[in-house]
Amino acid sequence: MSMTSAKRIGILYYGDLEMRRQTTRENVRLPNIFEAFEALGVEAQPVVYNDAFCDEVKQQVSGMDAVLTWVNPIEDGCDRTMLDALLRDLAADGTYVSTHPDTILKLGTKEVLVRTRELGWGCDTHLYASIDDMRRELPARLSRGEVRVLKQSRGQSGAGVWRLERDASSGSVSGGSLVRAHHAKSGCSEEVLTLDEFFDRCTPYFAAQGGRGCMIDQVYQPRLPEGMVRCYLVKGKVEGFGRQEIVALHPAAPGAPPESAPKPTKRHYHPGTMSEFHRLKHLVENEWVPAAQKILHINATDLPMLWDCDFMFGPKEADGHDSYVLCEINVSCVSPFPESAAGPLAAAVMEQIA
Numbered sequence: 001m002s003m004t005s006a007k008r009i010g011i012l013y014y015g016d017l018e019m020r021r022q023t024t025r026e027n028v029r030l031p032n033i034f035e036a037f038e039a040l041g042v043e044a045q046p047v048v049y050n051d052a053f054c055d056e057v058k059q060q061v062s063g064m065d066a067v068l069t070w071v072n073p074i075e076d077g078c079d080r081t082m083l084d085a086l087l088r089d090l091a092a093d094g095t096y097v098s099t100h101p102d103t104i105l106k107l108g109t110k111e112v113l114v115r116t117r118e119l120g121w122g123c124d125t126h127l128y129a130s131i132d133d134m135r136r137e138l139p140a141r142l143s144r145g146e147v148r149v150l151k152q153s154r155g156q157s158g159a160g161v162w163r164l165e166r167d168a169s170s171g172s173v174s175g176g177s178l179v180r181a182h183h184a185k186s187g188c189s190e191e192v193l194t195l196d197e198f199f200d201r202c203t204p205y206f207a208a209q210g211g212r213g214c215m216i217d218q219v220y221q222p223r224l225p226e227g228m229v230r231c232y233l234v235k236g237k238v239e240g241f242g243r244q245e246i247v248a249l250h251p252a253a254p255g256a257p258p259e260s261a262p263k264p265t266k267r268h269y270h271p272g273t274m275s276e277f278h279r280l281k282h283l284v285e286n287e288w289v290p291a292a293q294k295i296l297h298i299n300a301t302d303l304p305m306l307w308d309c310d311f312m313f314g315p316k317e318a319d320g321h322d323s324y325v326l327c328e329i330n331v332s333c334v335s336p337f338p339e340s341a342a343g344p345l346a347a348a349v350m351e352q353i354a
Contacts, residue, residue, distance in 0.1 A: 010046075012049050013047070014070070047060055066349050138217065158184030161184035224313075231309045237285060242268065244268075307334055
């Protein structure tokens with residue numbers, strides 16, 4: 001048996017006990033990852049995780065050379081507290097873990113938008129550490145006529161992400177003023193409510209993560225109706241793109257009812273060689289990611305094996321080129337992703353543990 005084939009690689013993802021019992025090599029999630037390892041002569045093992053059988057998972061992954069994880073911050077109402085403790089113990093025992101929970105806390109929460117806002121991918125962005133901070137600071141921004149996007153610090157699928165602006169009937173905004181709020185979660189549309197009612201909606205976000213939750217306030221980008229571009233990275237290299245033409249916070253046409261806003265479209269995937277985004281690839285790889293690593297104190301070894309950066313289109317530059325504004329970074333559970341990323345990911349893992 002070769003040294004490569006002797007390596008033990010775990011592909012960990014969320015599921016229930018029935019999935020764990022029925023999972024075989026033929027019905028795994030993320031089959032392209034398993035195939036990429038097979039192409040290198042490595043048989044990766046599926047690891048179905050749930051808090052209900054955390055101890056069994058711990059036994060399964062003990063002594064593995066690497067464990068790659070795909071678990072959202074919230075799954076069936078449960079956070080990653082138990083899983084992250086398991087992954088930290090595993091890493092301390094010598095297993096390579098990606099993405100390590102400590103790296104997720106630096107890179108994979110919305111606070112990164114504030115910490116890196118001075119980079120070329122940043123914009124007018126603020127952090128509310130408490131609901132009182134939000135009540136005190138947000139009205140003035142809305143009173144200026146600004147459209148804001150509020151985001152809870154950790155979440156997925158649009159949960160806790162809101163487009164907010166004052167109602168046309170409002171001038172100076174206070175708690176009793178009417179605002180127009182659009183939740184990015186699937187199935188939601190714009191609604192009119194008082195700002196105090198909106199604050200009540202947001203209060204649970206601050207109670208999350210054991211009371212350490214916060215909200216990020218980012219100025220709305222007028223070109224959002226043109227869609228977004230997602231860069232998929234393996235370590236520090238862009239290995240694919242996702243292009244989505246209509247996103248969840250796309251507004252309705254002027255004068256049209258809110259429910260007439262177009263629905264989000266599918267994301268289309270492209271390899272990292274796509275010429276349309278060659279300039280964005282260069283900026284991400286050679287300027288923004290290295291600068292973010294310095295700010296966030298993340299060395300090259302600790303960069304996630306697979307992660308992505310969502311970019312909105314910013315104002316056109318003087319030479320006609322697009323500018324880009326970071327919307328969020330996804331680290332915990334990046335799926336689906338371009339086929340072009342699977343092979344480089346497997347190769348990078350094997351290089352990491354060699």
